[in-house]
Amino acid sequence: xxxxxxxxxxxxxxxxxxxxxxxxxxxxxxxxxxxxxxxxxxxxxxxxxxxxxxxxxxxxxxxxxxxxxxxxxxxxxxxxxxxxxxxxxxxxxxxxxxxxxxxxxxxxxxxxxxxxxxxxxxxxxxxxxxxxxxxxxxxxxxxxxxxxxxxxxxxxxxxxxxxxxxxx
Ligand SMILES: [Fe+2]
Numbered sequence: 001x002x003x004x005x006x007x008x009x010x011x012x013x014x015x016x017x018x019x020x021x022x023x024x025x026x027x028x029x030x031x032x033x034x035x036x037x038x039x040x041x042x043x044x045x046x047x048x049x050x051x052x053x054x055x056x057x058x059x060x061x062x063x064x065x066x067x068x069x070x071x072x073x074x075x076x077x078x079x080x081x082x083x084x085x086x087x088x089x090x091x092x093x094x095x096x097x098x099x100x101x102x103x104x105x106x107x108x109x110x111x112x113x114x115x116x117x118x119x120x121x122x123x124x125x126x127x128x129x130x131x132x133x134x135x136x137x138x139x140x141x142x143x144x145x146x147x148x149x150x151x152x153x154x155x156x157x158x159x160x161x162x163x164x165x166x167x168x
Contacts (some may be wrong), residue, residue, distance in 0.1 A: 005054055005137040006121045013113045019043060020109070023093070023102045024033030028139060040150065048078045054136045058124050061132050065143075066123040069144045075122055077112040081105060137162040 019040040023033050055071045103168060113167045 001136050004114070005124075005133075008137055008140050009047075012043070012050075013109060013116075014049065015107055016040065016043055018114075020102055020106050021057065024099055025034045025124075030093040033098075037088060037093075041085060041089070044081065046144045046147040048082070049147035050135060050140045051078070053143035054140045056140065057136060057139050058128060061129070062127040064123070064127040067127050070120040070123040073115060074112075077108065077115065081108050081112070084108065090140065111137050 015152075019036060022028065022036040023040070028036070051074060055074060059071055078138045084101055088098065088105070091098045091101060099156055124136070
């Protein structure tokens with residue numbers, strides 16, 4: 001049996017959380033924090049693009065209301081995270097606002113990860129044929145890698161630089 005897409009998503013969320021912690025480590029210089037934010041932006045967008053591919057594939061496989069709800073939930077969560085990330089790019093590192101935004105992003109990411117574990121993956125597993133579900137991990141990894149190869153950190157705030165994301 002191949003890797004479960006849930007494992008890949010969880011791994012990415014953990015990596016994003018580690019990058020977020022780096023943004024508020026007091027011993028890091030502001031330049032280090034800016035650079036860590038660039039890495040975080042690339043990781044975040046690659047993750048979101050990969051997850052979009054999975055969700056569109058899931059919708060193509062199942063019209064179930066639970067799958068549609070899961071897709072909407074994930075897109076909404078990523079959009080909320082992206083908007084905080086975008087504001088973070090305009091704030092000076094180490095300021096109170098910077099810390100607030102990082103904490104806000106950590107909270108959003110934690111809730112998103114919990115929702116994914118508790119409802120999103122459950123909906124996909126329940127409504128998608130097992131062999132097709134297994135293939136979602138490959139779709140995720142491929143799209144994530146494609147995005148990583150194309151992304152520049154600044155593109156996180158320039159949607160025109162990314163493939164247009166359709167909405168459910
Ligand atoms: Fe996610």
